[in-house]
Amino acid sequence: MPRLAGLLFILASAVFSMAAVSLAFAPTLGRLPEPQITTEQNLAIVVSLSNPVENLSMAELRRVFLGERSHWPNGRRITLVMMEPGQPERAVVLRDICQMNETDFNNHFLHGVFTGEVLVSPKTLATPVGVRKFVFNVPGAIGYLRVSDLDSSVKAVRVDERGPEDKGYKLHVPPRSSK
Amino acid sequence: MNGQNTRARRPPLAGPAPLLDRVLALASPYNSSLLLLIVFLVVIVVGLFVVRDLHSTNVEAQKMYAGSVLGLHRIGELQYQAQETRRSTFYALTTNDSNLQLEYADQSREADRRVNEGIGEYLRQVHMPHEIEVGKRLQRDWSDYLSVRNELLASILEGSTKEAVNLDLKGGVPSFERVRQDLEEIKRLYDQQASEQLANVAATSRRTIFRLIGVLGITLTLASTSVWAIQRSKMLGTIQLAKLQMEFVASVSHELRTPLTVISSAADNIADGLVGGKDQVKRYGLAIRNQCRQITELVNQILLFAATKDRKNRYILRPLQVSQIMDSVRDNTAELVEGAGFVVEQRIESGLPWVMGDLSALSQCLQNLIVNAVKYSGESRWIGIRAFLHDSGEQSGKEISISVEDRGMGIDRLEMPHIFEPFYRGAAVSAAQIHGTGLGLSLAKNIAEAMGGTLSVVSELAVGSVFTLRLPMVEKQELEMASVNSEGDPTIRK
Numbered sequence: 001m002p003r004l005a006g007l008l009f010i011l012a013s014a015v016f017s018m019a020a021v022s023l024a025f026a027p028t029l030g031r032l033p034e035p036q037i038t039t040e041q042n043l044a045i046v047v048s049l050s051n052p053v054e055n056l057s058m059a060e061l062r063r064v065f066l067g068e069r070s071h072w073p074n075g076r077r078i079t080l081v082m083m084e085p086g087q088p089e090r091a092v093v094l095r096d097i098c099q100m101n102e103t104d105f106n107n108h109f110l111h112g113v114f115t116g117e118v119l120v121s122p123k124t125l126a127t128p129v130g131v132r133k134f135v136f137n138v139p140g141a142i143g144y145l146r147v148s149d150l151d152s153s154v155k156a157v158r159v160d161e162r163g164p165e166d167k168g169y170k171l172h173v174p175p176r177s178s179k
Numbered sequence: 180m181n182g183q184n185t186r187a188r189r190p191p192l193a194g195p196a197p198l199l200d201r202v203l204a205l206a207s208p209y210n211s212s213l214l215l216l217i218v219f220l221v222v223i224v225v226g227l228f229v230v231r232d233l234h235s236t237n238v239e240a241q242k243m244y245a246g247s248v249l250g251l252h253r254i255g256e257l258q259y260q261a262q263e264t265r266r267s268t269f270y271a272l273t274t275n276d277s278n279l280q281l282e283y284a285d286q287s288r289e290a291d292r293r294v295n296e297g298i299g300e301y302l303r304q305v306h307m308p309h310e311i312e313v314g315k316r317l318q319r320d321w322s323d324y325l326s327v328r329n330e331l332l333a334s335i336l337e338g339s340t341k342e343a344v345n346l347d348l349k350g351g352v353p354s355f356e357r358v359r360q361d362l363e364e365i366k367r368l369y370d371q372q373a374s375e376q377l378a379n380v381a382a383t384s385r386r387t388i389f390r391l392i393g394v395l396g397i398t399l400t401l402a403s404t405s406v407w408a409i410q411r412s413k414m415l416g417t418i419q420l421a422k423l424q425m426e427f428v429a430s431v432s433h434e435l436r437t438p439l440t441v442i443s444s445a446a447d448n449i450a451d452g453l454v455g456g457k458d459q460v461k462r463y464g465l466a467i468r469n470q471c472r473q474i475t476e477l478v479n480q481i482l483l484f485a486a487t488k489d490r491k492n493r494y495i496l497r498p499l500q501v502s503q504i505m506d507s508v509r510d511n512t513a514e515l516v517e518g519a520g521f522v523v524e525q526r527i528e529s530g531l532p533w534v535m536g537d538l539s540a541l542s543q544c545l546q547n548l549i550v551n552a553v554k555y556s557g558e559s560r561w562i563g564i565r566a567f568l569h570d571s572g573e574q575s576g577k578e579i580s581i582s583v584e585d586r587g588m589g590i591d592r593l594e595m596p597h598i599f600e601p602f603y604r605g606a607a608v609s610a611a612q613i614h615g616t617g618l619g620l621s622l623a624k625n626i627a628e629a630m631g632g633t634l635s636v637v638s639e640l641a642v643g644s645v646f647t648l649r650l651p652m653v654e655k656q657e658l659e660m661a662s663v664n665s666e667g668d669p670t671i672r673k
Contacts, residue, residue, distance in 0.1 A: 079337045123277045123338070133281045138333045 041146045043092050043171040044156035044164040046132070048139045051076070055158040058097065058170065064142060065097050067112055070119035072140055080122040081134050081143030089128070092173045093144055146173055218401040225394045232387040239380045247373030250304070254366045257297040261321070261362065263290035265355055268328055271335045272343060284332050291325055301365065310368055317361035324354040423602040423617070430604075430616055434477050437614075438470030477616070483543070484601065484618045487625045494537035494629055498653045501531045501566045501579060507542040512549045519553050520560050527566040532652040534579050536630040541650075544626040544634070547619040548583040548646045554613055556587035559643075569649065578632070582647040590638040598636065599624045623648075 045061065047053055052074050056064070063069045064078060071077055083090045085102055094105050112118025123141075125131050128149040135141045136153040147164050150156055162169045267287035271280040298321060302314045327350040334343035445463045448454050454463055505527060516523055552562045563584040571578045588607060590598060597603045602617040620634075623646075627634040631651050638644035 077337060077339075121338075123336070125281070126278050130278055130281055133285065134277060134336060137281070137284050137329075138336045140333075140337070 040172045040174055041148060042164040042169050043089055043173040044145050044147055044150055045142065045159060045171070046135050046145050046150070046154040046156050047142050048135055049153070049155050050139045051142075051155065053157055055161055058160055061097050061159060062099070065093060066108060067118035067120040067122070076140035078120050079134075079138050079141040080120050081131050081141050082122040082124050083128070083131060083144075084124055084126055088173050088176070089144055089146065092171060096171055144171075215405060218398065218405055221401060222394065222398050225390065225397060229387060229390045229394060232383055232390060236380055236383040236387060239376055239383055243373060243376035243380060246304075247369050247376055250301075250369040251366065251373065253297055253300065254362060254369060257294055257301075258359075258362050258366075260290045260293040260297065261355075261358055263287075264294060264325075264328065265351075268331055268335070271332065272340060275338070277336065280336055284336065287328065287332065291328070294321060310365075313361060313364050313368065317358065317365065320354065320357040320361055324351070324358050327351045327354050426604070427602045427616060427618075430614065431477065431481065434614055434616070435474060438473045441470045442467050480616060480618055480622065484622050487622060487629075494540050496535050496537055496630070498533040499536050499538055499541070500533055501527060501581065503538060504534075504536075504541050504545065504581070505564070505566065507538060508545045508549065511542060511546050515550065515553060516562070521553060521556070521562050522560060523562045523564060525564045527564075528568060531566060531568060531579060532577075534630075534650040535653045536632075536650060540626045541630060541648075544623040544648060545581065545583065547623040548648070551619055551646075552583055552585035552587065552644075554615065555608070555644075556585045559586040561586055568652075571649070571651075577652055579650045579652055580647050581650070582645050584643065584645040586643040589640040589642050589644055590636070591640060595636070595638065599634070 045056065051072060053072060060069070065080060067080065069078060082093070094100050094102060098105055098108075100108065109118055109121060113121060123134065125134055125143075128145050131143040131145055132149065132151065132154055135143050145154070145156075147156075150164075156164050158166075159170060164171075264287050267283045267290060270286075271283035274280060274283075298314065298318050302311065302318070305311055305314055327346065331343050331346050331351060334340075334346055445467050449460070449463060454460055505525070509523075509525075549562060549564075556562070564582070565584070566579065566581045568577050569580040588611075591605065591607065594605045598605070599620050601621040603621075604615060604617045608615070624634045627648050627650075633649045634646065635649070636644060636646050
């Protein structure tokens, strides 16, 4: 009799353990791994859908991102949207468009706002989704996003007559580091 | 010929409602079932109205809930979401953090999406032109407000707080006020609709209550009436039967007393030595014998009737020739008929087929008819007896008809349905003081039916009556079977 009880106890423990393991891993079992982008991606310059601008030269882009241009051709005030320091996208913009490092960029705006030379102060957002929503909500906003973060709520402008999907596009961003 | 069965008059019905009593008497065999059926039908009909009203109330209540209550709920939700759209936009003003401002913008847009859905839902639900017009106006005003709201959000996100505030004061406040007024109007419409539907539900409920009260009242009244009518009918039936039985007893007593008086007087005369001579004694003897026969006949009739009623009478059926029956009848009635000075005209078709029956019973049946003819012929002294083959009109083919005809007083048309009832005596017969028990025709009919036949009558007042006994003819196979078995037991007991 005690033997039978022991056997039953072992069986019950085994079943309980298996059930617990199944439950613990259940949420991850059905999930597919996220695709890891390992190669460089193009960085798109995005504006509101209502913005008539389709193409910007690299020089115009530089003026916009350095706050030296205040309005679009349709009269809308330009609002510059940047991601937080440390983001690879921001680094690409500073390096390839503004041709500055982080410190120079910050000093440029501090100095410009103080002297009145800079007409636009950039808005800083934490995520690409934030950038996208901001550009969607503000008709005069301009920002940047990886091609993989684009959707139909914003419009990517051509840079030097080349779109982000075109060959020879100049703005590239390294892949996101996987965490 | 006969008033015989018309002999006893049905006693007048007592009570304050003779018309009702007549109706009840007419419907007496069916009255309980009939009245209950009427009650049942009336209750069913009124019940159907009540069920229809209840259904209607239910539908009204559902419509009120689906239309007005849910509508008011939807409008409440719309008002809340519209306020939420505006509120979330203002929350964005309270911070400089662009990330937080975006969250508020998202909340505002989510609320505005719900408002748009709500307006679409409202437009799908409404059908009245005024409602549609208000809905479309709301849609337009909401769209105007959203344009202002989008500009407002853009200004806030750009960091132009002052511009945002100015924009709201200039465009946002008035356009949102229009939206608010539209929503209030829709709410008023729903309120009005709900009030109307509530009034409908209340009216239908009131009607249902009145109808229910009506149903209960009608049911109670009809049930009471039915019980009263049934009880009354039974009571009348019982009283009538009792009266008939009393009449019967009186009649029988009278029938017995007359011969008994004769016998008693004859016996007294003989005992007192008043009768002398052989001829006189013979005459007294004959008188006593005749009266005894009359008494015996009467008693036999009563016993036969009682036996028929108790189903104790057993008939012995066997194939009979019509001539056999007629001979028996003639033998048994010769004395009566000749004594009363009647001429009997008898016509019997030759070659008539056989019939199946009990000779004694059939003879009794026809005797009753002839006795009636004698009793109710009045001044006429003629009786016609016919036997012939008759087409029954049914699949069974032909049958034998034996009719007894007289040219007597005839039977009143109103009394015809009752003449075969036991103890029944017609009014004219009673008035003419023609003696009888009221059993003759009832017995004759019972016998005819026991033989598988029928007894019918055609009569006209002051012209005469023809009573016809119809008997099924014996099939050839039955006849053969009877003849084969004739050495054993050729009869059928019924």
